[in-house]
Amino acid sequence: MTVAVITIVAGRAQHLRNQQIGLARSGRLPDLYVVVAMGDAHAVDQTRCGPMAVTDCRIRTRLLDAPADLPLAAARNAGAAEALAAGADRLIFLDVDCVPSPSLIDSYARSLASPGAPALHCGVVRYLGPEVDLARTEAVGPLGVAHPARPRPESGQILRSDDWALFWSLSFAVAAPTWQRIGGFDEAYVGYGAEDTDFGFRAHRLGIDLVWTGGADAYHQYHPTSPLPTQHLDDILRNAGIFHRRWGFWPMSGWLDGFAAAGLARFDQATDRWVRAE
Template sequence: MNNRRCASFIQRTQSLNRMAPSSNISLLSIVHGRRSHLNNLLRGIAEQHCPPKEVVVVFMNEAIPDQLTDPGCPFFPIQLNSDDHQLPLAATRNLAASRAQGDLLAFLDVDCIPDPDYLCHLQQAVDRTHGLVMGDVRYLPPDAASGHWSFADLDRKAQAHPRRPAIPDGKDLMTLPYPLFWSLAFGLRASDFARLGGFDEGYVGYGGEDTDFAFNARLTRLPLYACTARAYHQHHPVYSPPYNHLTDIVSNAQRFHAKWKIWPMEGWLKQFQHEGLIRWDLNQLEILKQPADHQIAAARSDALFV
C-alpha cells in the first residue's frame, strides 16, 4: 500500500485514554469538513460496548481541529495533504490502515454513528466468516442527529435503504454479491486487507474504488457478507446524478474498465450520456463537455436515498 508520493502527512497523538480497550479493533475513518458529523461519530465510538483498541481519523487536505469529542480510547488524528486531489479517498483509507495496530480493521464513514453494539456484532461476524463484512446502515432524516439525541431517537427515526437487500429475520449474516459492496461501514482482518493490497490508489477522487476493492476480494476468494452491526447515516445533501464529480467518475470508470473489462457506475454514465456530456460505447469513454452550473445546482437533492 504505497501512499501517493506527493501526499504529505502529519501525525498528532492525543492522550484521550478513558478506558482499557477490550478488543483488538482499529476503527478507521476519513474526513473533509463534516465537523458535527465527526463529533457524533466519535460520541458513538465512546458508547461502544466493545470499545476499539484505537481510533484513527485521517483529515484530507485540512488542518486537524483543536477541539474534538473524546472517543474514550486512544485517538490518532492524521493530516494528509495531496496535490493530486481534494478528496484522495483510496490513498486516505490506505494511510489510515497503514497506521492501524489492530488485527481487525473497522472502516466507518464519517457520516455514520455506530450503535453501541456495532463493534461487538462486526467483530463476531468477521471472526466467524474470515470475510469482508458490511454493517447494517440505516438513514436518518435531516437534523435527526443535531443537538441532543439518544440512540433510541436515532433508531426510531432511521430508515432502511429500500434498494439494499435486508438481512432475513432471525439471521445475523447473509452473503452479498460483490457489486453491492459499499465502504460506508465494513470490517475485515488486517491481514486480509494487506493481502488485497488495500484500495487501488489509481482511482482518484469519487467513484469506482469501492467496486474495484470488492472485485479484488472476489478474485482472492474473500467472501462478502452483510451483518447486523447497525450504524446510523447522518443526512447531508447529495447530487443525483453527481454532475459535480463528472471528471472523477469518467477517469475512474476508464481505469475500472481497463482492469475488469466491464463498465462500472452504468446508471450515472447513462445519465451523463443522455445529457450529451460524454461519448460512451462498449470500449471507449470520453468527456465531451462539462455540465453547466445550472445542471449541477438542479441535481442537488435532500432525498434520504440515492
C-alpha cells in the same frame, strides 16, 4: 483481538463530532480510533480534544495533503497503515457521515471472530432525515431507512452474498491478514467513484467471501445530495475508465447514462471510453 475504527474526513466537522459521540456511547469501545484528515487540520485538532479523547480508546491522527480530487483510496490505506502499526488486527472502516449504533463494534467483532473463510463484513446503513441530530438524540433503536437494494440482516444474523457489486466502503470490517492479502484500495483511483467496487471485486477474485452482518448498523447523517453527482463528473469518468480496462464492464452505469442524458458526457466509440461532452 485489537479493534480499530478508521475514518477519513475533509470538512463535515459536525458529522465527525457526532460520529465520535456515537463511538463514545458504544456498548463496546474500539481499542483504537484513527482519523485521516485530507487537507483538514481542524479535523485533527477536533479529534484530539473531542468525545473519544476522554474514553479509554487510543487515538491516532494523520494529516494528508489533499488536491482538489480527494485521495479517498490513499486516505483509507493510510488509516489502515496507522492502525496496523499500532497493533490492530481487526479493522472497521466507517465513513465520516456514519454514526455507529451502540452494537456496531461488538457485532463486527463477533462476525470477524466467527468460523469460516476470510471475508469482508458489511453492516446495514440507515439513512437519517434532516430532522435527526445524533448529537442530541441517542440511538437506542433502529433509526432511519435502510438502503432498499442491500441485504438487511437481523441482529445476530450473518448473510453470505455473491453480489459483489453491492460492496461499499461506507461501513465494513476486515481482519488484518485479509486486508493485507487484498492489498488495500488501489490508489490509481483518485477522487470519487469505483475505488470501493474495485476493492470488492479484487477480494472476490482472491476467493474472499462477502458477508452482511446483523447488528452492525450505522446511521448515515443527512447532507444535501443530488441524484446526479455532477460535482464529481471528471472523477467518475476517469475512474470508470480505469475500472473498465481492468474488469471489462462499466461501473456506475446509472450515473454515466445520466451524464449522457444531461449532455455532460458521451461514450466515444473510437477510444472505447466515456469523455466530457464537447
